[in-house]
Amino acid sequence: MLKINQLKASVEDTPILKGLDLHIGPGEVHAIMGPNGSGKSTLASVLAGREEYGITGGTVDFDGQDLLDMDATERARSGLFLAFQYPVEIPGVSNINFMRAALNGKREHAGLDPIAAKDFLNLVKEKASLVELDGKLRDRSVNEGFSGGEKKRNEIFQMAMLEPKLAILDETDSGLDIDALRIVANGVNSMRSPERSFLVITHYQRLLDYIVPDFVHVLVDGKIVRTGGKELALELEERGYDWIKEGVVS
Amino acid sequence: MAYDGKDKILEDVTAKAYEFGFTTDIESDKAPPGLSEEIIRFISDKKNEPEWLLKWRLAAYEVWKEMEEPEWPHLSYNKPDYQGISYYAAPKQKKELGSLDEVDPELLRTMEKLGISIQEQKRLSGVAVDFVMDSVSVATSFKAKLGELGIIFCSLGEAVQEHPELVKKYLGSIVPTKDNYFAALNSAVFTEGSFCYIPKGVRCPMELSTYFRINESGTGQFERTLLVADKGSYVSYLEGCTAPQRDENQLHAAVVELIALDEAEIKYSTVQNWYPGDAQGKGGVYNFVTKRGICHERSKISWTQVETGSAVTWKYPSCILKGDHSIGEFYSVAVTNNAQQADTGTKMIHLGRNTRSTIISKGISSGRSQNSYRGLVQIMPSAENARNFSQCDSLLMTDTSGAHTFPYIEVKNPSAKVEHEATTSKIGEDQIFYCLQRGIDAEQAISLIVNGYAKDVLNQLPMEFAVEARKLLAVSLEGSVG
Numbered sequence: 001m002l003k004i005n006q007l008k009a010s011v012e013d014t015p016i017l018k019g020l021d022l023h024i025g026p027g028e029v030h031a032i033m034g035p036n037g038s039g040k041s042t043l044a045s046v047l048a049g050r051e052e053y054g055i056t057g058g059t060v061d062f063d064g065q066d067l068l069d070m071d072a073t074e075r076a077r078s079g080l081f082l083a084f085q086y087p088v089e090i091p092g093v094s095n096i097n098f099m100r101a102a103l104n105g106k107r108e109h110a111g112l113d114p115i116a117a118k119d120f121l122n123l124v125k126e127k128a129s130l131v132e133l134d135g136k137l138r139d140r141s142v143n144e145g146f147s148g149g150e151k152k153r154n155e156i157f158q159m160a161m162l163e164p165k166l167a168i169l170d171e172t173d174s175g176l177d178i179d180a181l182r183i184v185a186n187g188v189n190s191m192r193s194p195e196r197s198f199l200v201i202t203h204y205q206r207l208l209d210y211i212v213p214d215f216v217h218v219l220v221d222g223k224i225v226r227t228g229g230k231e232l233a234l235e236l237e238e239r240g241y242d243w244i245k246e247g248v249v250s
Numbered sequence: 251m252a253y254d255g256k257d258k259i260l261e262d263v264t265a266k267a268y269e270f271g272f273t274t275d276i277e278s279d280k281a282p283p284g285l286s287e288e289i290i291r292f293i294s295d296k297k298n299e300p301e302w303l304l305k306w307r308l309a310a311y312e313v314w315k316e317m318e319e320p321e322w323p324h325l326s327y328n329k330p331d332y333q334g335i336s337y338y339a340a341p342k343q344k345k346e347l348g349s350l351d352e353v354d355p356e357l358l359r360t361m362e363k364l365g366i367s368i369q370e371q372k373r374l375s376g377v378a379v380d381f382v383m384d385s386v387s388v389a390t391s392f393k394a395k396l397g398e399l400g401i402i403f404c405s406l407g408e409a410v411q412e413h414p415e416l417v418k419k420y421l422g423s424i425v426p427t428k429d430n431y432f433a434a435l436n437s438a439v440f441t442e443g444s445f446c447y448i449p450k451g452v453r454c455p456m457e458l459s460t461y462f463r464i465n466e467s468g469t470g471q472f473e474r475t476l477l478v479a480d481k482g483s484y485v486s487y488l489e490g491c492t493a494p495q496r497d498e499n500q501l502h503a504a505v506v507e508l509i510a511l512d513e514a515e516i517k518y519s520t521v522q523n524w525y526p527g528d529a530q531g532k533g534g535v536y537n538f539v540t541k542r543g544i545c546h547e548r549s550k551i552s553w554t555q556v557e558t559g560s561a562v563t564w565k566y567p568s569c570i571l572k573g574d575h576s577i578g579e580f581y582s583v584a585v586t587n588n589a590q591q592a593d594t595g596t597k598m599i600h601l602g603r604n605t606r607s608t609i610i611s612k613g614i615s616s617g618r619s620q621n622s623y624r625g626l627v628q629i630m631p632s633a634e635n636a637r638n639f640s641q642c643d644s645l646l647m648t649d650t651s652g653a654h655t656f657p658y659i660e661v662k663n664p665s666a667k668v669e670h671e672a673t674t675s676k677i678g679e680d681q682i683f684y685c686l687q688r689g690i691d692a693e694q695a696i697s698l699i700v701n702g703y704a705k706d707v708l709n710q711l712p713m714e715f716a717v718e719a720r721k722l723l724a725v726s727l728e729g730s731v732g
Contacts, residue, residue: 048687076689088684092702101698102688109689141702158688 001026001166001197002047002067007058008222009046016042018222019058024166027194031208032201033233034219035241040201041085043219044170047199048082049075063165076102077109079165083155083172090142095154096124098142099161106162127160131187149180156187167191168199173207185210205237218244281338287311290438293338297407297441300414310427310437317431320564323593324622324654327562330501330536337439337472396456400449403458406474409445416447420478424507424542424570432503432538432564436472440505443474448483448514457712459488473504479514479549488715490521500525500535502560508543508551512573515550516543519711520567521719523726524559529617531589534561541565547573547602554710556719557584557594558726566624568597571605571633578607581707583719585726586619586651595625595656600633600666609640612704615651616727622654629666636666644674645703647696647727697724 002024009017016039024030034040046053047060049072060067067075090098103123104114115123128138131153143151152172159167169188173181188198188211200211208216208230216232217224218241226232226244236244281292290311294304319329396403402413409417427437448454479485489506502524510516518541527534537560543551553567569578580596598607607627615621621644629636644653655672677699685695701708701720708716 048683050683072683072686073689073691076687082687084684084687088678088680090681090684090699090702092705093698098685098688098690098698101685101690101694105689105691105694162689 001028001063002199003059003061005059005061007043007046007060008056009042009053010056011042011053013054015056016053016222017046020219020223022217022224024197024199026197027192028215029192029198029200029211029213031211031213031216031230031233032199032219032224033203033205033216033236035245036203038219039222040203040219041170044082044085044168044199044201047075047168048072048080073105074109076162077106081159081162081164081167083152083159083167083169085170085172085174087143087146087151087155089144089146091144093142095138095140095142099124099158102158103161123161128157130160130190131156132183133157148175149177149183152176152180152184153187156184160187160191163191163196165195166197166199168201169211170201171203172200173202173204181207182210205233208233220245281336283336284333285311285335285337285439289337293439293441296338297410299410302418303410306422306427307438310434311439313428314431314434314438317428317434319431323564323624324620324656325562325564325591325593327536327591332435335501338441396454399452399455401452401454402445402447404445406440406443406445406476409476413445413447416478417445417476420476420507420509421474422507424509424544425505425540430540433505433540436474436503436505436540440472440474443476443504445475446477446485446487448479448485450480451482452480453483454485457486457488457715459490471500471502471504473502475504475506477507477516477518478509479511479516481511482513483511484515486517486519486712488519488521488712490523490715490718501538502535503538504540506539506541506567508541510543510545510549510551510576512547513549514546515552517552517712518543518554518567519715520553520555520557521711521715521722522555522557522559522563523722525561526559526588526590527561529588531561534590535559536561537563537565539563539565541567542570542597543568543578544570545573545576545578545602545605548575549573550577550579552577552579552581552710553596554581554707555583555594556704556707556711556722557582557592558722560592561590563590563592563594565592565594566596568599569607570599570601571607571636572601573605574602575604576602577605579710580607580609580611580625581710582611583614583704583707583723584612584621584623585614585723586616586621587726588617588619590617590619592620593622593624595623597626598628598638599626600629600636600638602632603634604636605633606637607639609638609642610706611640611642612707613642613644613653614647614700614703614723614727615644615653616647618648618650620652620654622656624656624658626658626660627668627670628659629661629663629668631662633663634665636663638666638668640668640670642670642672643703644672645700646674646676693724696727700724700727 004020004022007017007020032040055068100120124138133153137150143154172184213230216228216230218226281289290307294307425433427434446458477487508516508518524535524537545551551569557563567580571578578598584592584594586592596609609625611623613621613623623642627638642655646653653674657670659668661668681699682695700723708719711719
């Protein structure tokens with residue numbers, strides 16, 4: 001699904017990713033953990049096609065296509081979804097209209113006609129129930145006046161609507177209380193399938209109690225320095241990141 | 251990779267040709283350039299006008315000669331050569347038209363290009379269209395239907411002939427000839443426009459709509475609209491325009507006067523899309539418009555405008571809230587792109603007791619354009635318990651554009667409550683990226699964000715106009731990622 005080889009990226013000449021390798025197979029859930037400033041969110045942004053990042057080396061293959069050759073819109077339409085750490089407010093644009101534009105963009109890319117109004121509304125209803133997003137939130141402006149938890153639930157709702165091949169969750173657990181975390185995790189878990197892969201970026205192990213990963217990677221200073229199973233996350237929780245950092249240095 | 255860089259996008263914007271830039275090939279009956287008493291007499295004679303109107307024009311001309319073109323707007327342009335303009339042009343088409351079949355097919359094609367095919371309008375939406383081609387009205391529909399209700403909707407020239415008492419009573423009553431430089435000029439030389447009268451207690455069953463169009467190279471356009479809503483009546487009036495591409499500047503100095511008698515309501519909506527000039531600002535229409543309405547007791551006037559065109563816009567649709575409990579509203583979206591300049595806003599003059607006014611202004615600046623809001627809220631000593639709420643927002647699409655707000659508030663009665671809110675923001679890279687990541691392309695993302703920003707105003711437009719306006723906003727800002 002996703003093959004990242006020796007990816008190097010920088011912001012304004014400051015290297016952030018320094019030769020990152022990561023392979024994600026179909027249906028797999030990978031977690032990336034790491035201390036602050038290790039490049040976790042940069043990785044998410046680079047994969048999503050954010051302009052501010054300069055790619056200085058490496059390749060990324062996404063489902064047989066050269067990801068780095070596509071613009072952000074194409075990547076999204078090809079099935080890459082990023083759940084933002086800080087979802088953006090768009091005043092005056094209703095959540096529903098926003099999703100219709102997004103969904104129809106994707107359909108156009110696939111050579112399909114725009115979705116019929118009735119089908120769309122049924123789909124909205126079905127997907128909104130996954131994350132307990134009530135009607136009010138669906139009709140309000142995108143993320144405007146949403147609480148932190150509501151914004152994150154809205155991200156998962158959008159993900160469910162767009163049914164991506166690869167979903168990247170960028171610190172989706174940050175700022176969530178335990179109930180919201182459970183709702184979000186349930187939404188994600190209900191979408192797990194043999195065709196869909198997840199890349200879960202998190203600072204804390206807590207989220208991984210709910211979304212259980214197949215692999216856990218530790219990112220330090222722009223490189224993956226250790227890979228293991230879900231037990232690695234528990235070890236990190238117990239021992240912190242320092243022992244790994246020391247291991248890297250020595 | 252990723253979406254195009256700023257320079258490329260600015261280039262795209264500037265490379266975008268004016269979509270409605272086409273001209274219609276119809277012969278014109280045209281006055282020689284220049285303005286003089288003789289020309290005014292010529293116009294008045296051509297229009298077969300009564301003596302009082304000629305005198306009124308000549309008086310306006312005398313006033314105009316003594317006036318100076320205003321310098322106070324935040325605008326920079328080469329002043330028009332008023333002696334280089336031809337003040338009268340009429341398509342050579344004198345025959346009375348009973349039905350659309352008799353209309354010049356060339357004209358019908360023009361209207362179709364504008365997307366306002368009369369047949370369509372007639373069949374689908376029930377909108378009566380008084381289509382002004384240059385200076386003479388060529389097609390008026392639904393007249394009979396309106397006539398049954400006693401509604402008069404015709405060209406101003408026709409009204410002068412058919413309803414002189416109404417015209418004489420109200421013409422210049424709200425915008426006097428000496429009001430300002432451009433109003434004086436218009437009064438002297440206006441050649442066409444629309445007249446509308448809604449009788450007492452009548453609710454006009456359809457949106458009345460007039461499409462203006464400049465079509466004769468070098469001809470100034472001096473429209474004059476007079477709309478009278480008698481006691482307890484209601485009317486929604488739509489005005490929209492696009493203009494063909496030109497190299498030289500075209501002067502447009504219109505006057506609109508609205509009279510809302512006791513308990514009447516007038517909703518006046520405009521979508522303005524005059525040719526804005528090329529990317530360097532060459533050519534384009536100068537739009538110097540005076541629009542004003544008076545509200546008598548318990549009446550209401552609501553101005554809604556979507557301004558996307560013209561090289562230079564100078565326009566302040568205003569309300570004189572004379573009657574007690576009267577209401578004035580102003581909803582505006584003004585978009586400027588490339589080298590466009592706009593200085594627009596409103597005046598709310600509170601005279602009556604318990605008068606209320608609302609101002610919602612949304613400016614959007616792109617390219618190297620300058621966009622100014624200028625508004626006056628004036629509470630006179632007689633206006634006990636007057637209320638005003640103003641919200642003036644500016645959205646910048648580029649680093650090279652400018653947004654300016656000049657609010658004037660004068661309160662002469664201590665019981666007044668006046669609120670003013672203003673914001674200026676730059677279109678967010680984060681917002682655009684969020685859209686892109688959801689599979690929405692850059693153009694559509696901007697369209698969504700801008701339409702969301704302008705929603706409070708667009709919602710005030712009649713349905714079919716709102717659809718048109720949304721498209722227009724998107725077209726006007728194509729490629730404008732800052």
